[in-house]
Amino acid sequence: MNLAEYKDVYVFAEQRDGKIQNVALELLGEARELADANNEKVVAILLGKGIANQAPVLIAHGADKVVVVDDPHLEVYLTEPYTEAITQIIKEMKPSILLLGATTIGRDLGPRVSARNITGLTADATKLEISDDEAHEFRMTRPAFGGNLMATILCKDNRPQMSTVRPGVMQKLPADNTRKGEVVDYKVAFDDAKINRVKIIKTVKEEKTVADIAEAKILVSGGRGVGNKEGFDKLAAIAKELGGEVSSSRAMVDAGVMEQSRQVGQTGKTVRPQLYMACGISGAIQHLAGMEESEYIIAINKDKFAPIFSVADLGIVGDLHKIVPMLTERLKSMQR
Ligand SMILES: Cc1cc2nc3c(=O)[nH]c(=O)nc-3n(C[C@H](O)[C@H](O)[C@H](O)COP(=O)(O)OP(=O)(O)OC[C@H]3O[C@@H](n4cnc5c(N)ncnc54)[C@H](O)[C@@H]3O)c2cc1C
Known part of the structure; x- marks a missing residue:
């Protein structure tokens, strides 16, 4: 793996029912800082069906580029098609860093994507930074041993360097609707034989009885x-x-x-x-x-x-x- 080929900070822009989730905006705010420290770009990956109209929201919150995959296979979250789409994007675009929300979706998707791409994943990071020495290392910190110690994790030899972050941990930037960004319509070649193993038969929505x-x-x-x-x-x-x-x-x-x-x-x-x-x-x-x-x-x-x-x-x-x-x-x- 030629590490020099990998650049930019990618964020999985989780959406549900076509609405970008707050955690994705928080991750963009954090990605902005990481990318600026390395003179790189922030790229959002937006997967779904009929979701391209959400790209400006991501740009307003810090993305320089949004890679949109608008495909019926991605209408409802399923591990395989989402993993396949992100893997094809990784193979072609070679991100240095990939961040996901530690939501039920991100916690399912992150490990699968990292295994498929033979790289590491830091779960539930509470702090992300680029070291200010010459190495410009990406450092991911998370609580360990029941929270009694903070562990800083590096992914030195593989790319992308992946981390999930819980909602509420990072801070989103205020929306700036004057920001300009590039929107790329990306086509994924799905192999139906691979992704048809699991089907959604019915979606049952839990009634929200308690406030979040x-x-x-x-x-x-x-x-x-x-x-x-x-x-x-x-x-x-x-x-x-x-x-x-x-x-x-x-x-x-x-x-x-x-x-x-x-x-x-x-x-x-x-x-x-x-x-x-x-x-x-x-x-x-x-x-x-x-x-x-x-x-x-x-x-x-x-x-x-x-x-x-x-x-x-x-x-x-x-x-x-x-x-x-x-x-x-x-x-x-x-x-x-
Ligand atoms: C792996 C692991 C994960 C954990 N995750 C969590 C977690 O997510 N969230 C969490 O909260 N804890 C978590 N804990 C538990 C945590 O270690 C503490 O045990 C817990 O937070 C203590 O809760 P407490 O402060 O309510 O109770 P206590 O520590 O018992 O404190 C009660 C406080 O109330 C004060 N007090 C009592 N009466 C009054 C009064 N009348 N007026 C004013 N003050 C009064 C006391 O002075 C005392 O400071 C975790 C522990 C482990 C090992």
Whole structure:
């Protein structure tokens, strides 16, 4: 493999029902930084049927070029045709880096593409960078050993260098609709004998009953200190006043008090709200991994030495069961 032939930072632009997913835009923001550090281009790969009209969205968020494969085989996500399409693009265009969202689709597709192309894949990276020495190495960092240590992984001898990143970890660029980019209509030669082994018979959509905490701008999060369901009612009351959602540490999910879809952290969701209010949460490293990039963090804890205070912008030492209702009342009276 002649590594010098491989260049540019590629992003798999995940779309569902023709709508680009937020994680793809976040990855473009990150790809922009990586590409600029190497004087390279950001290229988005957009697969689907009737999706070419989404290319300008990708350009507005940082792509220099969008490779569109518009094909009926790609209408609904299936491992084989998607792997085949990306593999043909890799073989012809030789990307240096390929990023995917660590979504259900990205987690299925990433390993298959990396195996097909005989290269490595770093799953759930939390930091990506180009080293500022002469080597300009691509460094992918992720938590290891239960989050107690951060491992930096290099893919020195194979290309593309691949990584998945969870939604909410990277930051998207504001849309700039004046940006110009190239759109390439790419044709993939599908071998039906290979891709017809799995067929979608029916798509059943799960009804969205709970809000997605990763999308919330304000989160009021509770930990073991909240205690029980009644404790969380107090958090729900203040969340309602603030127009936010309630989330949780793993301790309360494990205790069966909160549903897993609301768990923040390494084995839950990564969130980056404008305001994260941590109530009765100690601030274990696995929890911090999911929320420390929040814009403003308020921590309420009765232990002044709780590690959560090390990431908080504002810390309140005291009993949350008294402080939260008082804050809720104050917010209500301010709105009267
Ligand atoms: C592999 C692995 C993955 C993990 N993934 C996650 C994850 O995704 N998310 C996650 O959250 N954890 C995760 N954990 C668990 C993590 O290590 C901690 O055990 C967990 O975060 C602790 O939750 P907590 O802060 O709610 O509880 P505790 O650590 O018990 O802290 C409770 C806090 O509440 C305070 N408190 C008690 N009463 C009050 C009161 N009345 N008023 C104010 N403060 C009060 C206490 O001072 C204390 O600081 C993981 C662990 C492992 C090993």
